[in-house]
Amino acid sequence: MLSFASGETDIEVEWFGAPDNGLSIAGPAVLLLHGADGLTFVDGYRLAARTIAASGYHVAFVHYLDRTGDRRVNYSRLRQDFPLWVGIVRDALSWLAQQPGVDAERLGIVGISLGAALALETAASDGRVKAIVDYFGPLPEDLxxxxxxxxxxxxxxxxxxxxxxxxxxxxxERLLKEQGTPYEIQIYPDHGHGFTGAAQFDAAVRTEHFLDRFLR
Incomplete structure (x- = not known):
């Protein structure tokens, strides 16, 4: 398990390296940000990380709740803790950019639910984020x-x-369209907060193609 410092707290990171292509060329990398369920669904997040890594990306699965000492989000402190987590994501980007084999000019974030909101909030003021994959996340209130x-x-x-x-x-989508920002959107008609079966596979394929388009 790796870690980096954010404030006075060590934040754990699970590292999933891209397959070695035999070339000494730095490659793209993404942060994987879990949802409000935190580490209670850790096996699912690890599967997602392995899938993305197999597509040729270094993946850093960040345990950002370490900052507040929670295993899953405490909803009574959500507004209070959100800015702290954004700070962790910024620190995670700095850490990721310095890792061996990572091209600091090709960084992205894959966020799930709350993790997607953190990705959007971070990218709003940090130009190092070159692409976001938003899995059923909310738009931060004032964005x-x-x-x-x-x-x-x-x-x-x-x-x-x-x-x-x-x-x-x-x-x-409306915000991105107003800005003229490239985006793609896929709504799965028969699914709720999470995908299974064909939708899960389709989302993984779309994620790979999107990251290839903007980080390769």
């Missing part, structure tokens, strides 16, 4: 009002999501 320029974004959402309504996906 639409601030109208920041975001990087190319892939939006993946379930039409029946009862936790983060699909209207959030369309709000993100």
């Amino acid at each position: 639409a009002a601030r109208r920041p320029r975001l990087p190319p974004t892939l939006i993946l959402h379930g039409a029946r999501d009862a936790i983060v309504p699909v209207s959030q996906a369309y709000s993100i």
